[in-house]
Amino acid sequence: MTPGTSSAPVVRFAAVTKNYRVGDTLVRALRGVNLEVRAGELIALTGPSGSGKSTLLNLCGLIDAPDEGAREIAGRPVNGCSEAQLTSMRREKIGFIFQNFNLVPVMSAYDNVEYPLLLLGTPAAERRARVQEALERVGLGGLAARLPDALSGGQRQRVAIARALVKSPALVIADEPTGNLDSTTAAQIIELLRELTHERGAAAVVATHDERMTQHCDRVVRLVDGAVQ
Amino acid sequence: MKWLLFAWKNVLRNRRRSLMALGITAVGTAAVLVGGGFAIFTYDTLREVSARDTGHVILAERNFFGGDEDLPMQNGLADSDALAQRLRGLPGVRAVLPRLQFSGLISNGDKSAVFIGNGVVPETDFRVRGVQTGFVEGEPFAAGTAVPEVAIGKELAKLMKAKVGSSLTLLATTTEGSLNAVDVIVRGVISVGAPEIDRRLVLTDVAAVQKLLLTDKVSTLSVYLKDTADTDAFAARLAAEHPQLALRTWFDLALFYQSVRALYDRIFGMLGAIMLVIVLFAMMNTLGMAVAERTREIGTLRAIGTQPAEIVRNFVLEGVAIGGAGALAGMAIALGVTVFLTFSGIQMPAPPGRSVGYPLLIHFDAGLYALTGLAVVAVSTFAAYLASAKAARKPITEALAHV
Numbered sequence: 001m002t003p004g005t006s007s008a009p010v011v012r013f014a015a016v017t018k019n020y021r022v023g024d025t026l027v028r029a030l031r032g033v034n035l036e037v038r039a040g041e042l043i044a045l046t047g048p049s050g051s052g053k054s055t056l057l058n059l060c061g062l063i064d065a066p067d068e069g070a071r072e073i074a075g076r077p078v079n080g081c082s083e084a085q086l087t088s089m090r091r092e093k094i095g096f097i098f099q100n101f102n103l104v105p106v107m108s109a110y111d112n113v114e115y116p117l118l119l120l121g122t123p124a125a126e127r128r129a130r131v132q133e134a135l136e137r138v139g140l141g142g143l144a145a146r147l148p149d150a151l152s153g154g155q156r157q158r159v160a161i162a163r164a165l166v167k168s169p170a171l172v173i174a175d176e177p178t179g180n181l182d183s184t185t186a187a188q189i190i191e192l193l194r195e196l197t198h199e200r201g202a203a204a205v206v207a208t209h210d211e212r213m214t215q216h217c218d219r220v221v222r223l224v225d226g227a228v229q
Numbered sequence: 230m231k232w233l234l235f236a237w238k239n240v241l242r243n244r245r246r247s248l249m250a251l252g253i254t255a256v257g258t259a260a261v262l263v264g265g266g267f268a269i270f271t272y273d274t275l276r277e278v279s280a281r282d283t284g285h286v287i288l289a290e291r292n293f294f295g296g297d298e299d300l301p302m303q304n305g306l307a308d309s310d311a312l313a314q315r316l317r318g319l320p321g322v323r324a325v326l327p328r329l330q331f332s333g334l335i336s337n338g339d340k341s342a343v344f345i346g347n348g349v350v351p352e353t354d355f356r357v358r359g360v361q362t363g364f365v366e367g368e369p370f371a372a373g374t375a376v377p378e379v380a381i382g383k384e385l386a387k388l389m390k391a392k393v394g395s396s397l398t399l400l401a402t403t404t405e406g407s408l409n410a411v412d413v414i415v416r417g418v419i420s421v422g423a424p425e426i427d428r429r430l431v432l433t434d435v436a437a438v439q440k441l442l443l444t445d446k447v448s449t450l451s452v453y454l455k456d457t458a459d460t461d462a463f464a465a466r467l468a469a470e471h472p473q474l475a476l477r478t479w480f481d482l483a484l485f486y487q488s489v490r491a492l493y494d495r496i497f498g499m500l501g502a503i504m505l506v507i508v509l510f511a512m513m514n515t516l517g518m519a520v521a522e523r524t525r526e527i528g529t530l531r532a533i534g535t536q537p538a539e540i541v542r543n544f545v546l547e548g549v550a551i552g553g554a555g556a557l558a559g560m561a562i563a564l565g566v567t568v569f570l571t572f573s574g575i576q577m578p579a580p581p582g583r584s585v586g587y588p589l590l591i592h593f594d595a596g597l598y599a600l601t602g603l604a605v606v607a608v609s610t611f612a613a614y615l616a617s618a619k620a621a622r623k624p625i626t627e628a629l630a631h632v
Binding site for chain 1: 231235238239241242525526529530531532533534535536537539624625626629
């Protein structure tokens with residue numbers, strides 16, 4: 001699938017505001033942000049440190065709540081949803097990729113990728129097929145039994161990408177996915193992420209400082225002082 | 230199954246810490262099982278001793294238990310032979326033994342002492358009570374001899390300077406209020422293990438005592454059952470069939486058993502409670518550290534769609550794995566101790582008020598093992614819940630930022 005303006009928005013933010021209180025100081029992390037991301041679209045969130053990238057990413061990933069404004073994820077308004085409902089939405093609709101990979105160290109690559117499918121109650125045979133397919137797609141078909149500690153940084157991030165995409169989510173959230181990788185590996189990871197999100201029709205929101213990353217994205221959203229420029 | 234495997238892998242993540250918690254759980258479990266097994270052995274032994282001493286169900290005239298008598302045998306049981314015969318025909322009855330309690334003075338011609346006597350049917354009584362007769366010298370006496378034969382307590386024998394074959398005189402008040410005396414021959418010296426009783430005890434033929442007291446009554450009929458567990462049901466049946474009689478079970482009369490049981494229940498109950506608290510703290514410490522170390526992992530799992538209850542479940546499974554393995558190890562230790570003590574022959578010192586010790590044995594009780602195992606697993610589950618519930622509900626952004 002290629003990104004297109006005709007597809008329904010997977011992410012729709014309207015006038016989203018988020019403030020934090022640090023001691024007695026009020027930090028205005030996001031100021032009336034409007035954002036739409038459509039299926040198959042890979043967008044980069046850029047901006048200096050403290051610009052609100054992580055906050056916006058957390059709000060997109062439903063792991064934080066705004067103070068004001070409306071959010072829709074995969075066509076569903078999420079304002080007023082309970083924590084359990086938000087967790088279910090994350091389970092079904094959202095895949096996460098973290099800068100530090102955040103794999104479970106006692107689980108093999110296979111087990112890490114299988115975990116989201118276990119949460120979804122996917123039947124064992126289908127699980128096996130989908131995990132194997134996801135690992136092969138990221139080039140780790142032969143390393144399924146390895147623990148994260150026995151994998152290189154690039155391989156770990158590939159496992160994390162496979163974990164995020166194995167359930168075919170509507171939205172992928174990636175926080176500095178190339179931040180801990182050398183340039184060659186980072187380029188491979190960027191290309192893989194782009195291919196997979198387009199291929200599976202997933203919208204992807206990537207927070208990054210990495211110029212190489214932004215070049216491969218369909219759109220770049222720049223944040224400065226909590227507002228979209 | 231996947232979740233259990235996942236939990237087990239996490240248990241092995243920090244082996245030394247898990248092993249420490251498992252070891253504490255195992256020792257706690259073993260302590261409860263060994264202590265509880267010893268208590269159950271003691272209860273079982275005392276129960277059988279008490280039941281063999283008094284009989285399982287004791288029947289008497291309505292005012293016998295606790296009633297004051299103006300004259301001996303005023304509250305005695307008349308027509309006991311017919312009643313005993315009827316009772317012997319009931320299912321589950323092993324024997325029915327008449328007993329006649331009396332007291333008076335015993336004399337060797339030079340000095341006298343107070344005795345507390347029991348008239349029994351010697352052949353049947355010694356057979357039913359078996360090893361409890363406790364002969365330290367001589368042998369069981371016979372019934373119907375020309376000169377009545379007696380067995381006397383060890384301390385009383387010393388006091389009377391009596392040996393097997395010695396002649397003594399029993400002096401008692403008859404049912405008519407006069408004094409009567411009978412010469413007897415010592416056939417045996419016995420000890421029940423309690424010096425206070427051994428200083429007063431006289432056993433002789435019930436017929437000889439009836440002749441001495443000028444009565445045909447007996448004090449009680451002791452009904453011995455084939456199975457002690459049937460006592461309450463049998464007693465209830467007898468009470469319904471013989472409302473005119475007073476009835477007690479062995480338990481009612483076993484004051485020593487009751488006080489030991491009350492004491493041990495408290496001691497071993499407290500021991501069990503302390504052990505469970507130690508297990509709780511050990512598990513909370515182990516799992517609390519695991520939770521703290523894995524806060525970011527918890528945040529990750531929450532972010533990808535794990536419900537807080539599922540996070541708690543994962544830690545509970547780890548608690549169950551450590552607690553279950555510890556409980557099994559504790560059971561193995563307790564079984565080892567049980568087998569060792571069975572063959573070691575180690576003796577416990579004599580309890581207060583007793584002159585003989587008893588073997589230190591541990592009773593294996595499947596119910597106790599099951600209950601202890603369940604309690605340990607339940608405590609481990611509770612500890613895991615306490616350790617993880619708060620972390621599972623921590624805001625995901627905070628958990629992910631945890632260092």
